[in-house]
Amino acid sequence: MKYNRQLTERIAEVAEVAGYLWQKGWAERNGGNISYNITDVAENLCGHFFLVTGTNRRMRYVCSSPMDNMAVIRISDDGRSYAIVAEKYISPTSELPSHLSIHDYLLGRGRNQKVVIHTHPIELVAMTHNAAFLGRDVLSRLLWSMIPETRAFCPKGVGIVPYALPGSIELADATIAQLDDYDVVLWEKHGALGVGENVIEPFDMIDTLSKSAQIYMSGRAMGFTPAGMSDAQMQQLKEAFNL
Ligand code: 13P
Ligand code: ZN
Secondary structure: OOOOHHHHHHHHHHHHHHHHHHHOOOOOOOOOEEEEEOHHHOOOOOOOEEEEEEOOOOHHHHHHOHHHOEEEEEEOOOOOOEEEOOOOOOOEOOOHHHHHHHHHHHHHOOOOOOEEEEEOOHHHHHHOOOHHHOOOOHHHHHHHOOOHHHHHHOOOOEEEEOOOOOOOHHHHHHHHHHOOOOOEEEEOOOEEEEEEOOOHHHHHHHHHHHHHHHHHHHHHHOOOOOOOOOHHHHHHHHHHOOO
16 A cells, blocks of 8 residues: 555544643543545545544554554445455544435545544533424524624534434434435444544534533533523624524
Protein backbone atom coordinates (compact mmCIF):
# COMPACT_ATOMS: atom_id res chain seq x y z
CA MET A 1 0.00 0.00 0.00
CA LYS A 2 1.54 3.26 -1.12
CA TYR A 3 0.79 6.33 0.98
CA ASN A 4 0.69 9.26 -1.41
CA ARG A 5 0.51 12.86 -0.22
CA GLN A 6 -3.29 13.03 -0.23
CA LEU A 7 -3.67 9.80 1.71
CA THR A 8 -1.05 10.94 4.21
CA GLU A 9 -3.02 14.17 4.67
CA ARG A 10 -6.26 12.29 5.27
CA ILE A 11 -4.60 10.04 7.85
CA ALA A 12 -3.35 13.18 9.62
CA GLU A 13 -6.86 14.69 9.45
CA VAL A 14 -8.37 11.61 11.13
CA ALA A 15 -5.59 11.65 13.75
CA GLU A 16 -6.27 15.32 14.50
CA VAL A 17 -9.99 14.73 15.07
CA ALA A 18 -9.34 11.54 17.06
CA GLY A 19 -7.31 13.74 19.40
CA TYR A 20 -10.23 16.16 19.75
CA LEU A 21 -12.64 13.31 20.53
CA TRP A 22 -10.33 12.16 23.30
CA GLN A 23 -9.78 15.67 24.67
CA LYS A 24 -13.52 16.31 24.72
CA GLY A 25 -14.09 13.27 26.91
CA TRP A 26 -16.21 11.68 24.16
CA ALA A 27 -13.93 8.69 23.62
CA GLU A 28 -13.61 6.67 26.81
CA ARG A 29 -11.58 3.49 26.27
CA ASN A 30 -12.21 2.54 22.62
CA GLY A 31 -15.40 4.62 22.31
CA GLY A 32 -16.24 5.86 18.82
CA ASN A 33 -14.99 5.12 15.35
CA ILE A 34 -14.22 6.92 12.10
CA SER A 35 -14.23 5.84 8.48
CA TYR A 36 -13.06 7.74 5.39
CA ASN A 37 -13.75 6.77 1.80
CA ILE A 38 -10.31 7.11 0.23
CA THR A 39 -11.05 5.46 -3.11
CA ASP A 40 -10.15 8.61 -5.03
CA VAL A 41 -6.65 8.78 -3.56
CA ALA A 42 -5.77 5.09 -3.50
CA GLU A 43 -3.48 4.33 -6.41
CA ASN A 44 -3.60 1.56 -9.03
CA LEU A 45 -6.55 -0.30 -7.59
CA CYS A 46 -10.21 -0.59 -8.42
CA GLY A 47 -13.11 -0.96 -6.00
CA HIS A 48 -13.69 1.08 -2.91
CA PHE A 49 -11.15 1.77 -0.23
CA PHE A 50 -11.78 2.96 3.30
CA LEU A 51 -9.59 4.20 6.06
CA VAL A 52 -11.26 2.95 9.25
CA THR A 53 -10.39 3.05 12.92
CA GLY A 54 -9.70 -0.37 14.40
CA THR A 55 -12.02 -2.14 16.79
CA ASN A 56 -11.02 -1.74 20.41
CA ARG A 57 -8.52 0.95 19.44
CA ARG A 58 -8.34 4.08 21.57
CA MET A 59 -8.93 7.47 19.92
CA ARG A 60 -6.03 8.84 21.95
CA TYR A 61 -3.74 6.36 20.22
CA VAL A 62 -5.35 6.90 16.78
CA CYS A 63 -4.19 10.47 17.39
CA SER A 64 -0.64 9.69 18.46
CA SER A 65 0.01 6.68 16.22
CA PRO A 66 -2.61 6.65 13.46
CA MET A 67 -1.60 3.69 11.33
CA ASP A 68 -0.98 1.44 14.33
CA ASN A 69 -4.67 1.88 15.12
CA MET A 70 -6.38 2.16 11.75
CA ALA A 71 -6.97 -0.19 8.86
CA VAL A 72 -7.23 0.41 5.15
CA ILE A 73 -9.75 -1.96 3.68
CA ARG A 74 -10.73 -2.73 0.11
CA ILE A 75 -14.23 -3.93 -0.59
CA SER A 76 -14.35 -6.92 -2.94
CA ASP A 77 -15.75 -6.47 -6.42
CA ASP A 78 -18.96 -8.28 -5.48
CA GLY A 79 -19.28 -6.16 -2.34
CA ARG A 80 -19.60 -9.22 -0.10
CA SER A 81 -16.29 -9.09 1.72
CA TYR A 82 -13.31 -6.89 2.34
CA ALA A 83 -9.57 -7.30 2.50
CA ILE A 84 -7.20 -5.41 4.76
CA VAL A 85 -4.61 -3.77 2.55
CA ALA A 86 -2.44 -1.75 4.97
CA GLU A 87 0.79 -3.48 6.08
CA LYS A 88 -0.30 -3.87 9.64
CA TYR A 89 -3.29 -6.15 10.35
CA ILE A 90 -5.82 -4.07 12.28
CA SER A 91 -9.40 -5.34 12.51
CA PRO A 92 -11.87 -2.62 11.53
CA THR A 93 -14.37 -1.12 13.95
CA SER A 94 -17.28 -3.26 15.13
CA GLU A 95 -19.52 -0.50 13.73
CA LEU A 96 -18.39 -1.35 10.19
CA PRO A 97 -21.96 -2.44 9.22
CA SER A 98 -23.21 1.09 9.93
CA HIS A 99 -20.20 2.82 8.40
CA LEU A 100 -20.26 0.81 5.17
CA SER A 101 -24.04 0.95 4.76
CA ILE A 102 -23.85 4.70 5.19
CA HIS A 103 -21.01 5.06 2.65
CA ASP A 104 -23.01 2.90 0.25
CA TYR A 105 -26.04 5.12 0.77
CA LEU A 106 -24.01 8.34 0.34
CA LEU A 107 -22.38 7.08 -2.87
CA GLY A 108 -25.77 5.94 -4.17
CA ARG A 109 -27.20 9.40 -3.58
CA GLY A 110 -24.25 11.06 -5.29
CA ARG A 111 -23.44 12.91 -2.07
CA ASN A 112 -19.86 14.05 -1.71
CA GLN A 113 -19.65 13.05 1.96
CA LYS A 114 -16.73 10.72 2.47
CA VAL A 115 -16.50 10.58 6.23
CA VAL A 116 -18.55 8.93 8.95
CA ILE A 117 -17.76 9.68 12.60
CA HIS A 118 -19.32 8.00 15.58
CA THR A 119 -18.55 9.27 19.08
CA HIS A 120 -20.00 9.42 22.61
CA PRO A 121 -20.66 13.12 23.49
CA ILE A 122 -21.68 13.13 27.13
CA GLU A 123 -24.48 15.70 27.30
CA LEU A 124 -26.08 14.76 23.97
CA VAL A 125 -26.17 11.10 24.98
CA ALA A 126 -27.62 12.06 28.35
CA MET A 127 -30.46 13.89 26.58
CA THR A 128 -31.42 10.74 24.68
CA HIS A 129 -32.25 9.11 28.02
CA ASN A 130 -35.29 11.38 28.25
CA ALA A 131 -38.20 9.97 26.22
CA ALA A 132 -39.67 13.49 26.00
CA PHE A 133 -36.75 14.51 23.74
CA LEU A 134 -37.04 11.62 21.30
CA GLY A 135 -39.97 12.84 19.21
CA ARG A 136 -39.22 14.06 15.71
CA ASP A 137 -37.29 17.36 15.81
CA VAL A 138 -37.97 17.99 19.50
CA LEU A 139 -34.24 17.96 20.27
CA SER A 140 -33.37 19.82 17.07
CA ARG A 141 -35.59 22.72 18.09
CA LEU A 142 -34.34 22.73 21.65
CA LEU A 143 -30.66 22.62 20.64
CA TRP A 144 -31.10 25.22 17.88
CA SER A 145 -32.73 27.57 20.38
CA MET A 146 -29.78 27.53 22.81
CA ILE A 147 -27.35 29.57 20.69
CA PRO A 148 -27.57 31.06 17.16
CA GLU A 149 -24.52 29.11 15.90
CA THR A 150 -26.30 25.78 16.27
CA ARG A 151 -29.14 26.96 14.02
CA ALA A 152 -26.59 28.30 11.53
CA PHE A 153 -24.05 25.46 11.47
CA CYS A 154 -26.39 22.48 11.97
CA PRO A 155 -29.25 23.69 9.76
CA LYS A 156 -30.79 20.24 9.42
CA GLY A 157 -30.82 19.53 13.16
CA VAL A 158 -30.46 16.01 14.56
CA GLY A 159 -32.22 12.78 13.74
CA ILE A 160 -32.98 10.21 16.43
CA VAL A 161 -32.30 6.51 16.07
CA PRO A 162 -34.06 4.34 18.67
CA TYR A 163 -31.81 2.11 20.73
CA ALA A 164 -30.38 -0.83 18.81
CA LEU A 165 -27.51 -3.19 19.54
CA PRO A 166 -24.10 -1.59 18.78
CA GLY A 167 -22.65 -2.95 15.55
CA SER A 168 -26.00 -4.37 14.38
CA ILE A 169 -27.57 -4.21 10.91
CA GLU A 170 -30.70 -2.92 12.62
CA LEU A 171 -28.72 0.08 13.87
CA ALA A 172 -27.22 0.61 10.40
CA ASP A 173 -30.63 0.49 8.68
CA ALA A 174 -32.28 2.82 11.18
CA THR A 175 -29.40 5.28 10.77
CA ILE A 176 -29.65 5.36 7.00
CA ALA A 177 -33.36 6.02 7.28
CA GLN A 178 -32.49 9.32 9.00
CA LEU A 179 -29.79 10.47 6.57
CA ASP A 180 -32.15 11.86 3.94
CA ASP A 181 -33.09 14.51 6.45
CA TYR A 182 -30.10 14.89 8.78
CA ASP A 183 -26.29 14.95 8.69
CA VAL A 184 -26.06 14.12 12.41
CA VAL A 185 -28.09 11.47 14.20
CA LEU A 186 -28.17 10.50 17.85
CA TRP A 187 -28.19 6.84 18.70
CA GLU A 188 -30.46 6.57 21.76
CA LYS A 189 -28.50 5.88 24.97
CA HIS A 190 -25.28 5.41 22.98
CA GLY A 191 -23.79 8.21 20.90
CA ALA A 192 -23.78 10.52 17.93
CA LEU A 193 -23.02 9.81 14.29
CA GLY A 194 -22.20 12.45 11.71
CA VAL A 195 -21.35 12.47 8.01
CA GLY A 196 -19.36 15.07 6.11
CA GLU A 197 -17.04 15.89 3.23
CA ASN A 198 -14.04 15.70 5.57
CA VAL A 199 -13.45 14.75 9.20
CA ILE A 200 -13.60 18.28 10.58
CA GLU A 201 -17.09 19.00 9.22
CA PRO A 202 -19.06 16.34 11.14
CA PHE A 203 -16.83 16.87 14.19
CA ASP A 204 -17.72 20.58 14.20
CA MET A 205 -21.42 19.86 13.85
CA ILE A 206 -21.41 17.39 16.75
CA ASP A 207 -19.30 19.84 18.77
CA THR A 208 -21.77 22.68 18.11
CA LEU A 209 -24.76 20.53 19.06
CA SER A 210 -22.85 19.44 22.14
CA LYS A 211 -22.27 23.10 23.10
CA SER A 212 -26.04 23.65 22.96
CA ALA A 213 -26.62 20.58 25.13
CA GLN A 214 -24.09 21.95 27.64
CA ILE A 215 -25.80 25.36 27.72
CA TYR A 216 -29.13 23.65 28.36
CA MET A 217 -27.57 21.56 31.10
CA SER A 218 -25.86 24.61 32.66
CA GLY A 219 -29.20 26.41 32.88
CA ARG A 220 -30.80 23.38 34.52
CA ALA A 221 -27.86 23.12 36.93
CA MET A 222 -28.36 26.81 37.84
CA GLY A 223 -31.94 25.99 38.73
CA PHE A 224 -33.88 27.17 35.67
CA THR A 225 -34.83 25.86 32.26
CA PRO A 226 -33.21 28.03 29.57
CA ALA A 227 -35.86 30.08 27.75
CA GLY A 228 -34.32 29.40 24.33
CA MET A 229 -34.52 31.73 21.37
CA SER A 230 -38.07 32.26 20.16
CA ASP A 231 -39.41 30.73 16.94
CA ALA A 232 -39.41 34.25 15.46
CA GLN A 233 -35.72 34.73 16.35
CA MET A 234 -34.84 31.39 14.78
CA GLN A 235 -36.88 32.20 11.68
CA GLN A 236 -34.99 35.49 11.40
CA LEU A 237 -31.69 33.55 11.49
CA LYS A 238 -32.96 31.13 8.88
CA GLU A 239 -33.73 33.99 6.52
CA ALA A 240 -30.57 35.99 7.28
CA PHE A 241 -28.26 33.00 6.70
CA ASN A 242 -30.27 31.38 3.95
CA LEU A 243 -30.52 28.12 5.89
P1 13P B 1 -15.10 -0.13 18.14
O1 13P B 1 -13.93 -0.12 19.09
O2 13P B 1 -15.36 -1.52 17.59
O3 13P B 1 -14.93 0.90 17.06
O4 13P B 1 -16.41 0.24 18.95
C1 13P B 1 -16.52 1.46 19.62
C2 13P B 1 -17.92 1.94 19.70
O5 13P B 1 -18.13 3.09 20.06
C3 13P B 1 -19.03 1.02 19.37
O6 13P B 1 -20.23 1.71 19.23
ZN1 ZN C 1 -20.23 3.65 20.26
